[in-house]
Amino acid sequence: MNPRVVILGCGFGGLFAARALARAPVEVTVVDRTNHHLFQPLLYQVATAGLAAPAIAEPIRRTLARQKNATTLYGEAQRVDVAARQVVLENGDTLAYDRLILATGAADSYFGHDEWRAHAPGLKTLEDAFRIRERILLAFEHAEREPDPVKRAPWLTFVVIGAGATGVEMAGMVAEISRHTLKGEFRRFDPRNARVVLVEGMERVLPPYAPDLSERARVQLERMGVTVWLGRQVTGIDAQGVQLGGDRLEAKTVVWCAGVAASPLGATLGTPLGRGGRVIAEPDLSVPGHPEIQVVGDLALLPDHQPPVPGVAPAAKQMGRHAARNIIATLAGRPTRPFRYRDYGQLATIGRSSAVAMFGKVHIWGWLAWVAWLTAHIYFLIGFRNRLVVLIDWAWAYWTFERAARVVDRGARPPESHG
Amino acid sequence: MNPRVVILGCGFGGLFAARALARAPVEVTVVDRTNHHLFQPLLYQVATAGLAAPAIAEPIRRTLARQKNATTLYGEAQRVDVAARQVVLENGDTLAYDRLILATGAADSYFGHDEWRAHAPGLKTLEDAFRIRERILLAFEHAEREPDPVKRAPWLTFVVIGAGATGVEMAGMVAEISRHTLKGEFRRFDPRNARVVLVEGMERVLPPYAPDLSERARVQLERMGVTVWLGRQVTGIDAQGVQLGGDRLEAKTVVWCAGVAASPLGATLGTPLGRGGRVIAEPDLSVPGHPEIQVVGDLALLPDHQPPVPGVAPAAKQMGRHAARNIIATLAGRPTRPFRYRDYGQLATIGRSSAVAMFGKVHIWGWLAWVAWLTAHIYFLIGFRNRLVVLIDWAWAYWTFERAARVVDRGARPPESHG
Numbered sequence: 001m002n003p004r005v006v007i008l009g010c011g012f013g014g015l016f017a018a019r020a021l022a023r024a025p026v027e028v029t030v031v032d033r034t035n036h037h038l039f040q041p042l043l044y045q046v047a048t049a050g051l052a053a054p055a056i057a058e059p060i061r062r063t064l065a066r067q068k069n070a071t072t073l074y075g076e077a078q079r080v081d082v083a084a085r086q087v088v089l090e091n092g093d094t095l096a097y098d099r100l101i102l103a104t105g106a107a108d109s110y111f112g113h114d115e116w117r118a119h120a121p122g123l124k125t126l127e128d129a130f131r132i133r134e135r136i137l138l139a140f141e142h143a144e145r146e147p148d149p150v151k152r153a154p155w156l157t158f159v160v161i162g163a164g165a166t167g168v169e170m171a172g173m174v175a176e177i178s179r180h181t182l183k184g185e186f187r188r189f190d191p192r193n194a195r196v197v198l199v200e201g202m203e204r205v206l207p208p209y210a211p212d213l214s215e216r217a218r219v220q221l222e223r224m225g226v227t228v229w230l231g232r233q234v235t236g237i238d239a240q241g242v243q244l245g246g247d248r249l250e251a252k253t254v255v256w257c258a259g260v261a262a263s264p265l266g267a268t269l270g271t272p273l274g275r276g277g278r279v280i281a282e283p284d285l286s287v288p289g290h291p292e293i294q295v296v297g298d299l300a301l302l303p304d305h306q307p308p309v310p311g312v313a314p315a316a317k318q319m320g321r322h323a324a325r326n327i328i329a330t331l332a333g334r335p336t337r338p339f340r341y342r343d344y345g346q347l348a349t350i351g352r353s354s355a356v357a358m359f360g361k362v363h364i365w366g367w368l369a370w371v372a373w374l375t376a377h378i379y380f381l382i383g384f385r386n387r388l389v390v391l392i393d394w395a396w397a398y399w400t401f402e403r404a405a406r407v408v409d410r411g412a413r414p415p416e417s418h419g
Numbered sequence: 420m421n422p423r424v425v426i427l428g429c430g431f432g433g434l435f436a437a438r439a440l441a442r443a444p445v446e447v448t449v450v451d452r453t454n455h456h457l458f459q460p461l462l463y464q465v466a467t468a469g470l471a472a473p474a475i476a477e478p479i480r481r482t483l484a485r486q487k488n489a490t491t492l493y494g495e496a497q498r499v500d501v502a503a504r505q506v507v508l509e510n511g512d513t514l515a516y517d518r519l520i521l522a523t524g525a526a527d528s529y530f531g532h533d534e535w536r537a538h539a540p541g542l543k544t545l546e547d548a549f550r551i552r553e554r555i556l557l558a559f560e561h562a563e564r565e566p567d568p569v570k571r572a573p574w575l576t577f578v579v580i581g582a583g584a585t586g587v588e589m590a591g592m593v594a595e596i597s598r599h600t601l602k603g604e605f606r607r608f609d610p611r612n613a614r615v616v617l618v619e620g621m622e623r624v625l626p627p628y629a630p631d632l633s634e635r636a637r638v639q640l641e642r643m644g645v646t647v648w649l650g651r652q653v654t655g656i657d658a659q660g661v662q663l664g665g666d667r668l669e670a671k672t673v674v675w676c677a678g679v680a681a682s683p684l685g686a687t688l689g690t691p692l693g694r695g696g697r698v699i700a701e702p703d704l705s706v707p708g709h710p711e712i713q714v715v716g717d718l719a720l721l722p723d724h725q726p727p728v729p730g731v732a733p734a735a736k737q738m739g740r741h742a743a744r745n746i747i748a749t750l751a752g753r754p755t756r757p758f759r760y761r762d763y764g765q766l767a768t769i770g771r772s773s774a775v776a777m778f779g780k781v782h783i784w785g786w787l788a789w790v791a792w793l794t795a796h797i798y799f800l801i802g803f804r805n806r807l808v809v810l811i812d813w814a815w816a817y818w819t820f821e822r823a824a825r826v827v828d829r830g831a832r833p834p835e836s837h838g
Contacts, residue, residue, distance in 0.1 A: 035560060035827045052471035054824040062825070065604040072604075074560035093564070126828040141454060141493035145512070185484040185491075389811065405473040406481065408454045409545040 002027050002069070003331060006087055006097035008077045008265065010037050010060045012316035013297030013323075014103035020324030022067045026331070029095060031087070033076035035059055038126060039381055041313055042390075044166055046129040047255075048173035049137065049403040053126050055390050056381070077104070079268035082290060099292050099327050102265065102279065103320060106298035106311065109261035109276065116237040120254040123166055132255055134408045136174060139253045140194075144186050156194040157251035159242050161234055162258030163200035164207070165348040168217060170255055171198040172351035175225040181403050197227045197249060199242070201258070204230060206348055206356065208310060213356040216365045220354045234258075260311065262299045269293065274301035283338035285323050291330070294323040302339065309341045313380075318342060347373040352398070421446050421488070422750060425506055425516035427496045427684065429456050429479045431735035432716030432742075433522035439743030441486045445750070448514060450506070452495035454478055457545060458800055460732055461809075463585055465548040466674075467592035468556065468822040472545050474809050475800070496523070498687035501709060518711050518746050521684065521698065522739060525717035525730065528680035528695065535656040539673040542585055551674055553827045555593060558672045559613075563605050575613040576670035578661050580653055581677030582619035583626070584767040587636060589674055590617040591770035594644040600822050616646045616668060618661070620677070623649060625767055625775065627729060632775040635784045639773045653677070679730065681718045688712065693720035702757035704742050710749070713742040721758065728760045732799075737761060766792040771817070 002025050007014045010032040018030050036057035045051040064070045076090040080100065087095045108122030121131050136158065143155035158178075160171040178194035185191070198205070198221065204214035205221065205228060218228050229244070236243030241250040262277040271287050274280045278301035279287060285300060287293040297316035302309055309315045319339060326336040345359035347369065355369035364372065374394070381390060421444050426433045429451040437449050455476035464470040483489045495509040499519065506514045527541030540550050555577065562574035577597075579590040597613035604610070617624070617640065623633035624640065624647060637647050648663070655662035660669040681696040690706050693699045697720035698706060704719060706712040716735035721728055728734045738758060745755040764778035766788065774788035783791065793813070800809060 035556060035825070052473045052824075053828065054471045054826050057826045059825045061601075061604045071563075071606045073564060074557070075564060126826065130828060137454060138493070144490075145492060145494060182480075185480045187490045389808065392808065392811070405471075406454070406478045407473050407476045407545065409472065409549060 003098040004029065004096060005099045005101065005327060006031065006095055007101045007103060008080075008087065009102070009104035009263070009297075009299075010072075011040065011103060011105050011297060012313045013105070013299075013320040014101065015060070015063065016317045016320035017101050017103065017296065017324045018064060018067070018070055018320075020321045021327070022069065024069070024324070024328050024331070026069060026099075026327070028067070028070040029073060029097075030060060030064065030070060031073045031075050031077055031089070031095070032060055033074075033090075034125070035061065035074055036126075037063060040124075041377060042381070043123055043126070043129050044169045044173060046126065046405065047123055047132040047136075048170065048177060049133050049406045050173065051390060051393055052405045053129070055393065057126060077265055080265065080293075082269055082293070085292070097292075099330075100294070101320070101323050101327075102269075102287075102293065102295045102299055103297050103316070104263035104265045104299055105316075106260040106262050106276070107264075108256060109259035110256070111259055113237070116256070119237045119239055120161060120242075120256040122256040123170070133405070135253050136177070137406060137408050140178075140182060140186065140191060142252070144188050147188070149189075152189060153195075154241065154250040154252045156189065156191070157241075157249060157253070158194065158196045159249050159251045159254045160196070160198045161237075161242070161254065161256050163198050163202075163205035163228070163230075164257060167198060167200070167255075167257035168205055168221065168348055168350055170257060171196055171226045172221060172224055172349070172354070175221075176351050177403065179225050181406075192225075195227065196225060197229060197251075199229045199232050199234060199244065199249075201233050202231065209346065209348070209356060209358055210363055213358060213363050213365060217348070217350055217356050220350045220365075224351050224354070260298065266295070266299050274303065284326055284336040285319060285339050286326070286336065291336075294326065296320050296323050305339070305341065310343075310346075312346070314344060315341055347376060349373045422517040423448065423515060424518045424520065424746060425450065425514055426520045426522060427499075427506065428522035428524055428682070428716075428718075429491075430459065430522060430524050430716060431732045432524070432718075432739035433520065434479070434482065435736040435739035436520050436522065436715065436743045437483060437486070437489055437739075439740045440746070441488065443488070443743070443747050443750070445488060445518070445746070447486070447489040448492060448516075449479060449483065449489060450492045450494050450496055450508070450514070451479055452493075452509075453544070454480065454493055455545075456482060459543075460796060461800070462542055462545070462548050463588045463592060465545065465824065466542055466551040466555075467589065467596060468552050468825045469592065470809060470812055471824045472548070474812065476545060496684055499684065499712070501688055501712070504711070516711075518749075519713070520739070520742050520746075521688075521706075521712065521714040521718055522716050522735070523682035523684045523718055524735075525679040525681050525695070526683075527675060528678035529675070530678055532656070535675070538656045538658055539580060539661075539675040541675040542589070552824070554672050555596070556825060556827050559597075559601060559605065559610060561671070563607050566607070568608075571608060572614075573660065573669040573671045575608065575610070576660075576668060576672070577613065577615045578668050578670045578673045579615070579617045580656075580661070580673065580675050582617050582621075582624035582647070582649075583676060586617060586619070586674075586676035587624055587640065587767055587769055589676060590615055590645045591640060591643055591768070591773070594640075595770050596822065598644050600825075611644075614646065615644060616648060616670075618648045618651050618653060618663065620652050621650065628765065628767070628775060628777055629782055632777060632782050632784060636767070636769055636775050639769045639785075643770050643773070679717065685714065685718050693722065695720075703745055703755035704738060704758050705745070705755065710755075713745065715739050715742050724758070724760065729762075729765075731765070733763060734760055766795060768792045 039056040146152040182191040266279040296319035347357045349355040355373040357369040458475040565571040601610040685698040715738035768774040774792040776788040
């Protein structure tokens with residue numbers, strides 16, 4: 001029997017590792033707790049009703065159907081038993097491995113304030129995206145039910161916490177929905193007066209970008225109707241709003257885009273963890289003392305890699321592929337190679353015809369950056385059909401300001417039900 | 420101030436009533452417990468992963484945005500206070516009316532066995548469709564996790580109860596998924612061996628159709644791999660399967676398409692109810708003793724109408740439009756007119772290139788009927804964009820056997836959790 005390679009998690013890291021093993025003499029088993037690979041860079045589009053979920057989610061089983069050495073298992077790993085070389089699944093089933101790739105990524109971190117989670121959902125999974133979409137759309141519905149303008153205001157205040165790429169995209173989209181999509185649909189208020197506040201603890205938006213692009217992004221956000229609050233620390237979140245030291249924002253809808261923590265699975269290895277609970281890896285992505293285990297994507301921390309590897313999709317893909325190649329090498333008796341991240345540039349969109357991009361020293365913004373962003377994202381969406389549907393949805397949205405997925409499946413509940 | 424017309428429910432009946440009032444000197448308020456009008460005839464496509472939800476659901480607010488005399492309210496009516504002429508909403512808010520149109524439709528009925536609901540969900544709302552889609556897709560996932568073929572069999576057995584149009588469509592689609600869509604994606608079993616059983620209490624499928632078409636539909640179903648059990652009464656449903664007198668089907672996935680009951684709102688009028696809890700209406704759709712209240716769609720029972728009005732979308736549309744015209748007539752001091760259903764034909768699809776249709780005495784089947792079905796359904800889907808996306812999804816599905824929406828948003832749970 002060929003060596004058994006188990007891959008935990010089928011995000012970009014896990015999927016690219018599995019594919020890179022397609023012709024290797026191994027038995028691959030991919031375990032994921034959902035049935036789909038998610039194109040996470042566009043998840044904010046589902047959360048803001050621009051795309052239907054299936055447009056950015058592809059069944060893992062379909063993607064790997066023709067890869068005859070790969071088995072897909074729907075399940076959630078609870079822990080890794082490094083001594084017995086097996087993975088324990090959610091129902092106690094075990095899965096033995098000869099080589100293991102950990103690619104379970106990251107989850108939201110509330111910096112020790114887990115009680116904020118209920119009031120300010122993060123955006124990591126489709127389930128998160130549906131929850132945020134529901135809250136945004138229903139906030140406007142509740143506002144239409146509310147005759148008292150003072151009580152209505154918190155329903156029409158949207159706070160996005162954290163001005164990284166996701167936070168900037170979310171804030172821009174909510175502004176676009178209120179300014180354009182919903183125009184003329186309400187009788188008691190004008191949705192264009194909705195307030196969208198983007199709160200960031202650092203002194204500029206998009207901190208990983210060059211300062212000139214941060215400033216351009218801020219200006220574009222303000223022009224779209226987003227109020228940008230920089231250098232402000234959130235000190236409390238409850239059902240009625242956000243506390244920032246002595247200041248308070250009364251808001252029924254708060255989205256958390258501020259912090260990530262590594263998947264808790266990493267801690268079960270028993271090896272040293274770094275910032276955010278990430279697994280400290282050797283330069284070749286293996287885990288110290290366990291050459292049979294490799295860690296990729298957001299879960300991995302490479303302390304010696306300069307500059308640090310960013311937590312973005314291209315990095316996870318490159319690490320996944322690299323881990324697979326190292327496995328092939330060791331099975332053939334060859335040495336492993338250290339991982340080196342190749343930076344092909346960074347792109348962040350802000351809204352309609354507006355984005356910033358950084359390709360090494362070349363900085364672009366506005367319409368040109370937006371076209372680059374659009375091209376890159378459609379190109380990288382896996383599967384021809386998805387790309388086509390996404391293109392149609394976007395072309396339609398661009399011309400009409402409409403959103404394709406303004407659907408809330410749940411029935412009406414009293415406004416108190418979600419705070 | 421113009422007379423206030425309140426419409427409860429925005430299915431086909433409510434929506435067509437609201438639109439027919441667009442130029443009338445009235446204030447229209449449409450109340451629905453979801454934010455969308457649902458194209459229910461294609462709901463089975465969402466439940467079987469063929470279409471994404473937004474393709475068949477249109478925000479009511481968007482549909483009515485340009486109708487300046489219409490207000491959309493997201494809410495659920497709890498009861499009608501006929502004496503005070505007001506509707507009481509879910510949070511106690513009241514809504515006064517001068518004219519009321521009740522269009523809240525029907526829900527599933529388990530014939531007094533409400534304990535079956537948890538094991539055999541029905542198909543009325545998007546939430547229902549997501550639940551069924553999740554169960555069907557996850558059944559195959561659990562089967563792949565199960566090493567014991569005996570324990571695996573119930574995961575690969577799908578029972579559809581009730582062989583009306585929805586039951587026939589569901590059974591045909593599940594067979595197509597297992598025979599074609601999932602082919603080659605599993606390592607432990609061949610999904611083509613999945614068992615799909617359609618159970619019907621009467622002696623033929625599609626009872627409202629002519630007997631020759633019922634027989635053609637049965638033959639087409641069997642050819643697609645569906646086992647059709649006729650004249651069989653369900654006597655029990657539990658987490659492990661279905662009991663039919665002395666016989667038992669061990670099945671983890673059961674779908675209920677067997678019975679409907681009227682929305683409970685009708686009972687709050689205090690007027691006589693007919694079969695299935697429907698409100699007995701006068702020939703002009705008004706409620707006995709309450710000319711200011713009209714009832715349309717699945718909630719209405721017209722005892723004198725021969726043949727009986729079927730519970731289909733065209734009937735609800737016609738009734739909605741008729742109720743609106745009667746309101747316009749009474750406001751102008753003209754008499755109301757009795758409702759008369761116009762039957763333009765009935766269509767039911769079975770699967771790939773297969774359907775039956777009845778236009779008066781003309782009966783067609785097979786490919787020709789399927790094209791008629793496809794044309795009619797795309798034509799009637801509201802909104803240009805939806806039609807286009809649906810067409811693309813279907814054209815793609817037809818050529819590739821793929822399904823566009825094979826997404827389950829929830830994380831893995833032990834198999835016991837649903838069943």
